[in-house]
Amino acid sequence: MVNNLTLDPARERLMDLAERRGVSLAALSKLIGRNASYLQQFIRKGSPRKLEETDRATLARFFGVGEDELGAPEVEEISPAPGKIAGKLPAARSQWVDVPRLALGASAGPGAVVEEDAPVGHLRFAQGWLRELGLTPGALSALTVAGDSMEPTLRDGDEILVARADSDPAGRLRDGIHVIRRDGVLQVKRLQFGTGQAAVISDNHAYPSDMAVPLEELDVLGRVVWKGGRV
Numbered sequence: 347m348v349n350n351l352t353l354d355p356a357r358e359r360l361m362d363l364a365e366r367r368g369v370s371l372a373a374l375s376k377l378i379g380r381n382a383s384y385l386q387q388f389i390r391k392g393s394p395r396k397l398e399e400t401d402r403a404t405l406a407r408f409f410g411v412g413e414d415e416l417g418a419p420e421v422e423e424i425s426p427a428p429g430k431i432a433g434k435l436p437a438a439r440s441q442w443v444d445v446p447r448l449a450l451g452a453s454a455g456p457g458a459v460v461e462e463d464a465p466v467g468h469l470r471f472a473q474g475w476l477r478e479l480g481l482t483p484g485a486l487s488a489l490t491v492a493g494d495s496m497e498p499t500l501r502d503g504d505e506i507l508v509a510r511a512d513s514d515p516a517g518r519l520r521d522g523i524h525v526i527r528r529d530g531v532l533q534v535k536r537l538q539f540g541t542g543q544a545a546v547i548s549d550n551h552a553y554p555s556d557m558a559v560p561l562e563e564l565d566v567l568g569r570v571v572w573k574g575g576r577v
Contacts, residue, residue, distance in 0.1 A: 356397070356417030357389045363409045363484065378404050407444045410484045412473045443476060444468035445507065447488040469505065481571060485513035489525065489534075491573075495553040496534060499523065504575035506534065508568035519566055527565040534570065 364371060371389070372382040378401040387393050396417055397405070406413045447467045469488045476483055491504040500506065500523070508525050524537045526546070536547040544564060547555040 354417075356415070359411075359415050360385070360405070361389060363411065366484070367409065374405065374408075377408060407446075407468065410443060410445055410486060412441070412443050412483065414473075441473055442470050443473050443483040443486075444470050445483070445486045445488050447505075469507075471507075479571065481509055482513050485510040486571075487568070491534060495548040495550045496523070496536070497550045499536075499549045500534065500570075500573060501575055504573050506570045506574075507572035509571045510568045511566045513568075520569065523570040525567045525570065527567060528559075528563065532567075537564075537566070 364374060371385040375382050375384040375386075378384075380401070388397065402413050402416050402418060406416055412418070445468060447469055471483075473483065476486070487508050487510070489506050489508060491500045491502060491506055494502055506525075511519065511524075519537075519539055521538045522536070523534060525532065525534050526537070527533075528546075536549060538545040538547065539561075540558075543558050543560050545555065545557045546559050546564070547557075
């Protein structure tokens with residue numbers, strides 16, 4: 347029975363997500379309001395057979411993945427249109443990903459001292475759209491831009507979607523707009539990478555740019571892959 351369970355994609359995915367995040371199954375069990383051995387039994391013993399909807403939704407939000415990755419059921423199409431073949435459709439909720447929105451802002455001005463990165467909410471994106479862009483849901487977070495040094499590209503108050511630096515499938519840093527930590531200060535800047543160094547550029551020419559910063563002085567947290575803001 348254990349061998350069959352290890353082939354269950356939902357159980358394997360939950361184990362993989364927990365290992366990648368470095369969180370124990372006991373801690374995850376407490377997160378969903380269960381006893382410490384609940385998810386261990388789910389994975390190793392097959393009890394419960396499936397996660398309850400509320401538990402699955404909580405875990406999916408925590409990891410930033412779609413519920414289908416954790417075993418969201420498929421639903422039968424009850425009344426297909428004339429000429430349409432009846433089949434299974436993915437559960438509607440599994441088509442969306444809740445990306446954590448962090449409390450700290452990515453400063454496009456002088457910079458903001460980083461104190462904590464606790465989520466204060468979520469932004470919801472279509473899972474299919476994220477995949478079309480080649481983005482990994484669990485590696486995304488949302489931040490608010492503060493300041494005007496990246497205008498007109500990014501304006502004060504814009505929301506940005508950031509892909510964690512180590513999630514790039516090519517395994518390398520690419521030129522573009524990034525969220526960086528420099529001297530303990532969080533900033534969003536355009537980076538152009540060279541050998542052992544990077545140009546840290548403000549799109550607003552009223553602000554200075556540093557054209558040759560050693561890479562060891564930069565902590566590149568992630569690349570900005572989307573922006574949204576008020577009209």
